[in-house]
Amino acid sequence: GAVVSQHPSRVICKSGTSVKIECRSLDFQATTMFWYRQFPKQSLMLMATSNEGSKATYEQGVEKDKFLINHASLTLSTLTVTSAHPEDSSFYICSARKMGTRGDTQYFGPGTRLTVL
């Protein structure tokens, strides 16, 4: 199988604080992980591509200084929401790419619900 975990599953924080979300591939190594944001009743929007050992690639409109991504190992990527504000409240989902003989596949974590008060 291919299992991706996220921690925490739910976090509530005060405005102005920073929050770190972890994404782990539990049974495979992933040189590439992705971070998505999902608003209520909306689709997933890709925020950034996280590459192990190098800088993340951010999508247009995503502030890299606000959403810090670190991919320090082949099984762990972290997303830190710095100086969070209520508008950052959302559902954040990560995925990890697993290489396969019939093409690569992204496996998704269960998501992290962030609420900023």
Next chain:
Amino acid sequence: AQSVTQPDIHITVSEGASLELRCNYSYGATPYLFWYVQSPGQGLQLLLKYFSGDTLVQGIKGFEAEFKRSQSSFNLRKPSVHWSDAAEYFCAVGEGDDKIIFGKGTRLHILP
């Protein structure tokens, strides 16, 4: 630019009935196509994907999808739905497996 359209926001079917969820895409080359399912509180699970070969793709949980290039469609089907199939279904298109673009999703409701 790549895009994915799921024209139905909600679909309601009776348990045991057949199901078809529609998906149209816009992409310049032969796309990689995916269907994912998202249950409440859970992450997205890959149902099936197409990237070459047979245009009728078999997936998990009894789902299948057919790639029709002439119609730019990749509709998801299941001959007989179960109550546990109630969830949000996302069609997606990607170049390789990077930068997957998701549709807005179709919420499937099952009547007992």
